[in-house]
Amino acid sequence: RGDYGGAEALIQILKDPTVPIVLAANSDFSDKMKSIKKVVKTISFKPIPPRLLRMYLENILNKEVVTLSPGSLIKVIDKSRGDIRSMINLTQSLVTGFNPQTEKSFETINVEDGINAFFKAKSIEEARGVLYAMQIDPRQKIDAFYSSIITSSIDKNTLAKYLEIISKSDGLFGKIMKTQNWRLLRYLNETLLELYQNDDRIRYSKYNLSWPLLNRIRWDGRKIKSLSLLMAQKLHLSRSSFSTIGLPYVLFCIKNNQLELELEETFGDIIKKEMELIK
Known part of the structure; x- marks a missing residue:
């Protein structure tokens, strides 16, 4: 953050x-x-050794009346790297069935592989396993689903349904941040799981805008920025004021042959393109 x-x-x-x-x-x-x-006294603690982790984990399992296979037990202890909190989280995922076999190992999953695998999952249990294996920031997880869905080619009804679920997830995370009640985080994955549908149309997208629009912002934006700066100086306005208020009127006047500007030829293409967008 x-x-x-x-x-x-x-x-x-x-x-x-x-x-x-x-x-x-x-x-x-x-x-x-x-x-x-520099302003505090630092006390370093060594990671808890595997032998003590196993004793602690077995004590928890006995009290909760649940079991793990010997292989899973070793895996949890190894992956936790001496961190009890990580060990408990991994154990909870395993004993509640959130670690099904998928077509790929998600132990070190990244957000792109996670999103793609979620919508390719053959069952809701497999999709649940993918979600719980995406150990990333909750905000990043929500944003990744949003950008991937909003840029996909799905029908309006399905899009509205997905966005409603994203909105519910976003509201839940907002409540967590406001109240600092992190126990509510356990419900985030189950809320996002409502998005599950075996849908090949949805693929991971880092940005929530289409490529044509992104390219337009990247390339045309530079010329519009330069044009706005030049015109703002002539009209004694701020650049932002001219861009939002003055530019549409200037383009309208040029389109209707009511105004002629002596500008560099480099601005010709962008002015022509912007005028074509005026209805």
Whole structure:
């Protein structure tokens, strides 16, 4: 997530705290952590050894009256890398059936493979397994589904249904961020699972705009930006004001032969293209 001065504010608080403060972090390699470490006392903990992890996990399984196969037990302990929270999350996924066999191993899945495999899944259980294996930021997961659906060639009714589910997921995540009740996160995957439908028309898309529109923004946007800057100076307006208010009227006047501008030839194509869009 973006940092808008939070690290600097935290450092100032830590320099002269009014109450004891304890911070916990999984890593101290980032630049922000280097600054924070200068004003605190760092105590490093070693990862919990596999032998103790197994004892702790077996104790949990006995209390919950559930079992894991020896192979799954070793796999969970190995993948957790000494982190109890990761071990418990992985165990919960396994004992609740959210790790079905799929056509590909999703242990180190990326968002593109995850989205594509979700809509190619042959059953809802397989789709559920893909969702739970996508260990990425919840916001990134929601955005990935949105951009992939909005740019796909599906009918309006199906699109409306999908967008309603995305909206429900987004509302749930917004509630989590507002209340900091992270236990609600367990319902996010089940909400996104409502999107499941074996549909080859939907493929991962990083951007929520079509390629023609993206190319237009990329290439035509530069010329419009330069034109707006030039005209804004002549009309004593800000560039944004001319782009949103003045440009349509200028184009309309040029189209109806009511205005002639002495501009560089490089602006000819973009002015002609924009005039064609005026109805």
